Amino acid sequence: MKVLLYSEGKSLFNKSGVGRALTHQKEALTQAGVEFTTDENEKYDVVHINTIGPGSDKILKKSKKSGIPVIYHTHTTFEDFRNSFVLSNMISPFIKKRLIKLYSQADSLISPSEYTKNLIKSYGIDKNIDVVSNGVDTNKFIKNRELADKFKEEYPLNKPLIICVGLPFRRKGIFDFCEVAKKLPDYQFIWFGAKMASLLPRDVQKLMKNPPENVKFPGYVSNEIILGAYSEAKAFFFPTYEENEGIVVLEALSMKTPVIVRDIPVYEKWLNNNKNAFKGKNIDEFIKIISEIDEDKIKNIVENGRKTAEERDLKIIGEKLKSIYKKVLKNV
Template sequence: MSRRAEAPVRVLMPRGLAALARESGIGAAMRHQEKAVRALGHQVVTNPLRGFDVVHLNTPFPDTPLLARWARLRRRPVLMWAHSTEEDFRDSFPGSNALAPLFRRWIAHLYRLGDAVVTPSGYAKQLISAPAYGIRTPIRVLSNGVDTSFFRPDPQARPRLRAALGLEAEATVVLSVGMQLVRKGILDWVELARRMPEVTFVWYGRTDPRLLTAEVERALASAPPNALFPGYVQAEQLREAYCGADAFCFLTKEETEGIVLWEALACGVPTLVRGIPLYREAMPDGVLTHQVSGDGPEFPAQAAARLRELLGGELEDLTEAGRRAAEGVDLAEVAQALQEIHTLAGVRAHAKARSLTRAA
């Protein structure tokens, strides 16, 4: 994927409570980081009691500040990934809107523990640069990236996807991926399926039922028969879905990047997204994606009209442009940018750290 670094280092990416984020976007981002680290010839260490040269911290869980302070005691640089903001915490779980200001104070405290903060987009950097976060350390932008050698177009996937879903060979399939949250657009997505009974809508991903809000529970319980929820699937099945779908419809209301969108673009599927600030700025309507803006009672009707245009071939084909853009954030490119961040943060190999872990 990339040339090996001349001075390999040991990168601590502790498991701990991070395992709780396995099925989330943060979990995917961490897996991408591991691939980028290894592509550079570095070693990933998961046990904080072993020797390490730098720590990457990604989750807003209670063990994160302990791990940051442990690294400081060892005089090792701390890179804090800012995947979360107050904005994308809202409309997530029961009580999240009321807790959002407290959550912002908590993540701001965590981010301030880093020798550098890494965030996946310029939009996210703008949000966490606000005075309320109080971050004085450098904030670097580094995409979470996508493995374009894995997520790539496959014209043969169309019949396989329909067979796997038990659909007719000519069925029109529209895909979305993510946790089942209001923020991810699940309410509008279900209403969109209701307005387009001639299309099969498939949502991959799940949320622990104990964390579903009442309105999401009602939406899932009352979803029309053309709305399917296969749950969380492995990457191979997800790739098959991207490549076999007629469109990817991502109605999220807030993102710091959205790895699933890069995966869809890498697979060459026509894409419709909600025109949130991140996508309006980073990929204006009609450049990499087609977009529909708004958030209200009229939104599902507007989205349905736009989606019919996309499925009917009335909108410009942007799939080649989307694939090229995804190649620009391939994990090989991300790895090289990560190496630059390591250099700026003063990351270096420690002989003592290597000797402590030679048998690990």
């Protein structure tokens, strides 16, 4: 069995969640002993598509015509496309029509969470949908004092550190991140993620050019810097309004960095307030959570968070994907 892992626009998506998901698929399949390729010109037995552009459409049609089963990963939804790039809200209805068309032609679908699975079903798509986390490399994402010290050499700190990782979209809560920072001047806030300035709305660009004094936007940084930041941070603060899972949340959990998320449906069944993470509904609640984080109080919470990450380790994800591929091939 050989799988084509397909994703287009790699220069754009490499620094996004979809790009990270593809990297995780490669690592997971390697661990599971599944042969794969990213070269569409090679022979393959099943295709696993991650994007919804013209290239993906072409691969879908070519594979179906050749009798090769198609699995579509539902990374893109109408809900999470909105409030992202310039004109995203205007384009999103067309995106919804397109993803419905593409997802409906697949032999089977994979969603990164039960929440996303239910969204896809609500579009009227009647396909088998398996839920498989995007996963996390729990051997890589562990606290590292040496990398934390290197991080502090590059980003000198004299205040407790609060971090976020992700594309700087309105949807991901960038304005709330900065508003909380304004009201907590005794903390240093850093948001890591590709700036992609030309693709961002003007209000987001303006905020990033003139952030609160205790907020930094370094842009896209190396894995070493990210690991150092997770290791040093007092908390990982991810105030996103809409998400299909959030690989960065899994990374923070794996690192035993206290995780603070917005209380939204995607986290209902696997992140539990004061058990393995902290949840807030608004700026005042986020401020209270950050202000009250204490090393002694979080010990059990971060240990539970690590267990949650381990349940989604890439080794487990690889076996799940292998099982899905075999099932789809059997049913062709």
